[in-house]
Amino acid sequence: MKIKGRVIKVLGDNIDTDLIYPGRFLNITDKLETPKHLFEIAYPDLREKIRPGDILVAGANFGCGSSREQATAAVKYAGVGAVIARSFARIFYRNSINLGLPLIISQDAAGEIEEMDEVEIDLSGGRINDISKGKEISAISLPEQALELLEGGGLISTLRKKHKIHK
Amino acid sequence: MPMTIAEKILARASGKKEVKPDEIVVANIDIAMSHENADMARKSFLEIGVEKVWDPNKIVIIFDHRIPAESEKTATTHKAVREFVKAQGIPNFFDVGRGGICHQILPDHGYAWPGAVLVGTDSHTTTHGAFGAFATGIGATEMAGVWTEGKLWFKVPHTIRVEINGKLREDVSAKDVILYVIGKLSADGANYKAVEFCGTSVENMSVASRMVLTNLSMEMGAKVAFTPIDEKVKDYLAGRNVKGSPDWGLKADNGAHYERHLVIDAEKEISEPQVACPHAVDNVKPLSTLGKVKINQGVLGSCTNGRLEDLEVAARILQGKKIHPECRLIIIPASQEIYLEALEKKYIETFLRAGAIVNPPGCGPCLGIHQGVIAAGENCVSSTNRNFQGRMGSKDSNLYLASPAVVAASAITGYICFPKEIGGCEGEKKLSDAKMEA
Numbered sequence: 001m002k003i004k005g006r007v008i009k010v011l012g013d014n015i016d017t018d019l020i021y022p023g024r025f026l027n028i029t030d031k032l033e034t035p036k037h038l039f040e041i042a043y044p045d046l047r048e049k050i051r052p053g054d055i056l057v058a059g060a061n062f063g064c065g066s067s068r069e070q071a072t073a074a075v076k077y078a079g080v081g082a083v084i085a086r087s088f089a090r091i092f093y094r095n096s097i098n099l100g101l102p103l104i105i106s107q108d109a110a111g112e113i114e115e116m117d118e119v120e121i122d123l124s125g126g127r128i129n130d131i132s133k134g135k136e137i138s139a140i141s142l143p144e145q146a147l148e149l150l151e152g153g154g155l156i157s158t159l160r161k162k163h164k165i166h167k
Numbered sequence: 168m169p170m171t172i173a174e175k176i177l178a179r180a181s182g183k184k185e186v187k188p189d190e191i192v193v194a195n196i197d198i199a200m201s202h203e204n205a206d207m208a209r210k211s212f213l214e215i216g217v218e219k220v221w222d223p224n225k226i227v228i229i230f231d232h233r234i235p236a237e238s239e240k241t242a243t244t245h246k247a248v249r250e251f252v253k254a255q256g257i258p259n260f261f262d263v264g265r266g267g268i269c270h271q272i273l274p275d276h277g278y279a280w281p282g283a284v285l286v287g288t289d290s291h292t293t294t295h296g297a298f299g300a301f302a303t304g305i306g307a308t309e310m311a312g313v314w315t316e317g318k319l320w321f322k323v324p325h326t327i328r329v330e331i332n333g334k335l336r337e338d339v340s341a342k343d344v345i346l347y348v349i350g351k352l353s354a355d356g357a358n359y360k361a362v363e364f365c366g367t368s369v370e371n372m373s374v375a376s377r378m379v380l381t382n383l384s385m386e387m388g389a390k391v392a393f394t395p396i397d398e399k400v401k402d403y404l405a406g407r408n409v410k411g412s413p414d415w416g417l418k419a420d421n422g423a424h425y426e427r428h429l430v431i432d433a434e435k436e437i438s439e440p441q442v443a444c445p446h447a448v449d450n451v452k453p454l455s456t457l458g459k460v461k462i463n464q465g466v467l468g469s470c471t472n473g474r475l476e477d478l479e480v481a482a483r484i485l486q487g488k489k490i491h492p493e494c495r496l497i498i499i500p501a502s503q504e505i506y507l508e509a510l511e512k513k514y515i516e517t518f519l520r521a522g523a524i525v526n527p528p529g530c531g532p533c534l535g536i537h538q539g540v541i542a543a544g545e546n547c548v549s550s551t552n553r554n555f556q557g558r559m560g561s562k563d564s565n566l567y568l569a570s571p572a573v574v575a576a577s578a579i580t581g582y583i584c585f586p587k588e589i590g591g592c593e594g595e596k597k598l599s600d601a602k603m604e605a
Contacts, residue, residue: 018555023534027241029207041557061355067290069306095306165216
């Protein structure tokens, strides 16, 4: 599975779920409605920059804190194609796989890749190609379970297929 | 092969003789808990399209994040969840006024026990490791998957052992201990990992205090956290109608493999209250190094520190005192049951006479929704669990996390202070003496 896009950088480590999606908007339970509050309080400029297909590049422990799926949904339905980070918090990682938002861990991406670079991610191979720089950046390939879920379009469509639900 | 507690539970739940760290297993779920975000799980469940949940008896739904409903939008989601509960025949439903904070209700109503696999759509689900449950937070869609199939995949975590020894000083509580540990290990120091707490300090703690350790282990990324399963846990759960078969002998095998073994001498290393400063839970400093931080609000409550012993220490400190005129104090008992006990013990009266306001049992201002959010430029000292930027209100406010004793004392002086500055954790007069006089 390969994803190509333009890079938007999210600076700093430990970008928590309150920064990504503030708690006060958690009574929005419709996934498609969540992007309007993405980074709303802490980084409104960042939200304005994101265009469909963009790839976020972040530091360590991205998505730490709450289990709120709205944080993942807001990133995904804002049109973000994938997130690259030095590491992800556990629940954010699982939520992303379940919602079909591709993620990849790379120690070097945050340091090497610059904003607006064009990159291509190879999820199964565990590689990132910075097309703008003509440079290969190492990453960690996803576990098989995660890859299967992503390729199946997330948990909902995977379970629909498994339980043969067509309605 | 000797196994840790997490390995033992996952082996049993996945029908294996033994499991190893990094192995992926599919475990049967004993308890699946959701709060208000059950509405998001409900929508995902409808999208999946199966008719019935796998086992209504294993699903628990507890309203706590927005109670009573603070907006029409919330009222609408509450209503949708109530209808879902009815349609699916879910018997374990705790509506407004019938429960309290989910992590208090689960053990108090027998939904957490040694050896259980418990998932919750709340990150602080790690709390239930204090009862020996492999308990972890998941997202709403994943919960819909659990409602569909009753099982979930897990990567078997590596385990960190945190041994804490020594007698804690009077003004040092479980909250100070875990803040110290988080400061040492950092916000992702236990990411994806299990934590086993042990040592004399932990053994001597009440179950309520041990819940503070397992609850806040989430703030260093832990997947699960455990404290010893002993007579205290057995006594706590006695008469609480435990829904499964507790493994009372559950403990790590001798020779189990730990990725790291941290040893803390509490008497030496944690010699004073600890404070997590803005805007990160691992930005922990000893109170004496803080300088004079003026506060506009104190909050005492949450799934971390809203239990009877927390209210008791606050009542001792606040007995016969008044809150500083430029400060508000918000107190939130963790459950209806705790509220009632605090009422009987006259703690609530003490709070009201001191000028504090008592909120209904729930999450309240902890996640910045209602019942005490703070303005730009305001400082708050809180016994809650997160001090992320904007967590309790304005992005330009500052949130400090501390123990219930420090919160209560600080509300009196108007700045973050040691309990000893206003007479210590026992108060100037012992509460029992004061009651006799009354």
